[in-house]
Amino acid sequence: MTADQGKDRSALAVFAGELKLARARAGLSQDQLADKVAYSSSLVAMVEGCRRVPSRDFSQRCDEALETGGALTRLHPLVAGEAYPSWFRPFVELEARAVSLRSWQPVLVPGLLQTGDYARAVVRAARPTDPDEQISQLVSARLERQAILARDDPPLLWAVLDETVLRRPVGGRRVIRDQVAHLVAAARQPKIIIQVIPLDVGANAGMTGAFTIAGFTGTTDTVYLETAATGLVADHTDTLQACDFTFDTLRAEAISPSASLELMMKVADSWT
Secondary structure, eight states: OOHHHHHHHHHHHHHHHHHHHHHHHTTOOHHHHHHHHTSOHHHHHHHHTTSSOOOHHHHHHHHHHHTOTTHHHHHHHHHHGGGSOTTTHHHHHHHHHOSEEEEEESSSOOGGGOOHHHHHHHHHHHOTTSOHHHHHHHHHHHHHGGGGGGSSSOOEEEEEEEHHHHHSOTTOHHHHHHHHHHHHHHHTSTTEEEEEEOGGGOSOTTTTOOEEEEEOSSSOOEEEEEOSSOEEEEOOHHHHHHHHHHHHHHHHHSOOHHHHHHHHHHHHHHTO
């Protein structure tokens, strides 16, 4: 077991212990707690058995039902990281502290802008043999990252997408229609900019892969590079300069944010 794995399991064990103790004090069985929080009793059992990472919503509902004063919600950030692959966890922490996020995606909608159904289709396609329980955990973790966009001080999110992202029927027509409509709504938010590179542009500077640059005040930016097997987190000057240049090139090749919004609206209608 690595040090990180030991830390994660210890945090989950603390959460599970606190949940069981609070439930016992309230005189509730797992089934009774499940009824109160509107989750399945099997999920309660899995969380208490350290076999499932709880979502923030689950933690908040248990706090309310068990009158714990928010103790479980405060513990949640300590256990949430276990739901992410080990190589992605460092970037999740950086993403949460960033003042800006510049993302290039040639194939998929960025995770911060995905709907639940779209995320499930993507995760299932990438992990066809995983049990549904594991898929649900990964989807929940991805959606919980989106909380940074609802903060009082959200980061500036600037996403450049290839038009094929809007045209690929991930999850089927209904799922991609709802996803593109979600992008339309997101693009109307004050700190979210979405630009699209039209199909007729042809080859572009970002065809070799997706990346996200996390920007900070007073410290070095960090880039997350996606690969087929894992992801790489780097802050080397040469890598950052190359990604900065590529993102600026892609942004120049894309149509304007207003024209991109109009295109997304048309594509959403086409999936209806």
